[in-house]
Amino acid sequence: MNKVAVFRKEHFNAAHRLHNPALSEAENEVIFGKCNNKNYHGHNYDLIVQVTGIPDPKTGYVMDMKILSELISTEILERFDHKNLNLDTKEFETLNPTAENIVIVIYNLLRAKIDNTLDLKIRLYETERNFVEYPS
DSSP states (O other): OOOEEEEEEEEEEEEEOOOOTTSOHHHHHHHHGGGGOTTOEEEEEEEEEEEEEOOOTTTOOSSOHHHHHHHHIIIIIHHHTTEEHHHHOSTTSSSOOOHHHHHHHHHHHHHTTSOTTSEEEEEEESSSSOEEEEOO
């Protein structure tokens, strides 16, 4: 029983503002710096979705990559691409859209649609040098 990991890489652009309304403007400025810009700022996110499992004896697939691609498109890209995460999405109406929170939201959206016998891991690059992964 050999487990294999398959990966799908996607890309989306989104704007956000890191801000905690429970903190003062001064505290937000100190904690979030330029990322607290009242007019928001954007990122070109790279998303890597990893699905791990035992290949199906009939197909040889861990997961049909066409299906994975369609899930990512409908559940993530259509929801977040070219959006202001703070203003345009229900997921971040009250949740600070840090990379850490974004990756957890993406994981939960996809986890609900992918067979529970398969392991799922999400890696999200906010910049070329900064990325987060969930679960770790």
